[in-house]
Amino acid sequence: MPKRVDHEERRTQIAEALIQVAGRRGLHAVGMRDVAAEAGVSLRLVQYYFETKEKLLFYGLKHLTDRFTTRVSARLAAAGPDPGPRATVEALLLASLPTDDESRTFHLLYSSYAILSVTDKALAAQPFIDNPDAAENALTGLLQQAQETALADPAVDARTEAISLLATTATMGTSILVGQRTSESAIAVIHHHLNRIFTNNHTTPPT
Amino acid sequence: MPKRVDHEERRTQIAEALIQVAGRRGLHAVGMRDVAAEAGVSLRLVQYYFETKEKLLFYGLKHLTDRFTTRVSARLAAAGPDPGPRATVEALLLASLPTDDESRTFHLLYSSYAILSVTDKALAAQPFIDNPDAAENALTGLLQQAQETALADPAVDARTEAISLLATTATMGTSILVGQRTSESAIAVIHHHLNRIFTNNHTTPPT
DNA sequence: TTCTTCGTGATACGAACGTACCACGTTCTT
DNA sequence: AAGAACGTGGTACGTTCGTATCACGAAGAA
Incomplete structure (x- = not known):
């Protein structure tokens, strides 16, 4: 052979x-x-x-999410060793925004797959997202951790805020993608909420 | 003939x-x-x-948005004459969630068109959204109005909150669509933010 | 060495799609 | 009454797509 x-x-x-x-x-x-x-x-x-094409598409989705996970990890590592919860949360959220070609492609394709999965049962059955709740849980944990160390407002509901942050970031990403919003304004919105949630001992470094 | x-x-x-x-x-x-x-x-x-098929798709998009506008208007009218700003905002947001077949279809197709428009210039050039900022402006106005009449926390930035509310609602809608979240939990998240923004003179009636 | 197995190329096939063409009856115009 | 314009049906054409088939050389096993 x-x-x-x-x-x-x-x-x-x-x-x-x-x-x-x-x-x-x-x-x-x-x-x-x-x-x-x-x-x-x-x-x-x-x-x-x-x-078959179906298998190619499945594999493509898996590869796409793998690449994204790697990318986010790299961003987190770049934030330095043991950054505060806020820096971690910020890195997590901003890494999801389509600010360059790679993240733009990721956002576009991931959304395409998601929409496709609504009408395609085979795709919906795929291990599409092991990160639907994973990201939500991770973020919730970070927020709770911040609350325990008095870095975040103890009055807010960590999980609800985590959900909202992720949701806001996701839509901001799509808005950037379709050209309806600039990344700057999207980042500003996210910062606004981080400022609200986190006590202002540490201010946000400029992005 | x-x-x-x-x-x-x-x-x-x-x-x-x-x-x-x-x-x-x-x-x-x-x-x-x-x-x-x-x-x-x-x-x-x-x-x-x-x-041509392209023209059919364009017309379909227009028809889709028209139907949705009509639907939202009806929901607003059903909220009674001159409801408070909060009730109006709530009706606006909840009408966007895919809670029945019609809104589910709307959400799915609108998202599909949006994703499509990223790679299809002809579609992007279409009067796709006359409501991208329209909804945002309307919501901002309602929040400001609520602030002026002391129904909402004057400290929050009306536009940023409007953007976030819409963004959160949009992603909640998609989450419902792909079966990742129930409408109840989505509504709960939205209520959480409304409770935060609006002063609690008026509590939210159960949905 | 011989034979089997693996990687690769070229090409063919059947289905589905968007579009174009042709034909015919009906109704309005003059 | 005659002819032109309109609405409608049927069907054919060319393309593209996913998939299947045939063929062949190179490398491992015996």
Whole structure:
């Protein structure tokens, strides 16, 4: 047989191509031939590593979320060792905003998958989000931690605020995506709420 | 010629069919033949009244937003004559949540169009939203009005809160749509913020 | 070495889609 | 009464898509 090749590596390469072309032309518009061309391989190869388009799309979603998780982790690490709860929360939220090409693509495709999952049962059954509540729980924990150390207003309901912060950030992201709002104004809104929740011992460093 | 027919009426009928089938199978999956079948007319007729699929989709978007505007107005009217600012705001926000089939379809399709517009310039150029800022402005006005009449906390920034309320509501809607959250919990989150913004002279009637 | 298995290419197939074309009856105009 | 314009149906065309098929060379196993 020809050079034994790492299947997982190839799949990653192709999934990357899928994300690129889908980010450019929209998830609905991407065909296997487009993915093949973008990855620089033949149509047959895409078929070979992912037998069906559905499987390719599933894998693409998984790859997309993996990449995003990595990215957020990097952002958190960049915030320095043991940053305060507020800095952590801020890094978490701002990392989700589509401020550059990569996050823009992520936001667009993740939203596309989400919308698709409403009418596509197979997609909805996918481990679509292990982070729907994961992010919510993490944020809630951070807020509670801040409350215990008297860094945040003890009167607010941590979980509700966590939900709201995530929700606000998500819609801000979409608004940026469709060109309805600038990232600056989106960040301002988020800061506004962080200022409300966190006691002002530490002010927000400029972004 | 045959019975002179009201073109606008026919177009409405067909657009309605588009919305129905798109709400069921997803906007990406709807073809002209599906629309024709759903409307109970021949494929040729859909072609006749909308020459191209693109025009049909544009008209569908317009029809969708029109129907939604009508619906919200009705909800507002149902809130009684001259309700307080809080009741008005609440009616506005809750009317946007996908709590029944019609609003569910609206939310799904509007989101689909929005996502589509990111990669489709023709759609982005459409009078997509005359209500992007319209809703924001209206809500801001209501909050300011409430502040002036001492019904709302004068310390909050009306516009920022308006933006956040709309953003939170939007994401709550999507969460409901994908089955990640119940409408009850979404409503609870919204009430939480209304309670925070509005002074508690008037409590929220149960929903 | 021989034979099997793996990776790869090229191409073909059937379905579905948007659109175009042709035909026919009806009704308005003159 | 005659002819033009309108509404409608049926159907065909060209393209594109996902998938299947055929073929072949290279590398591991025996």
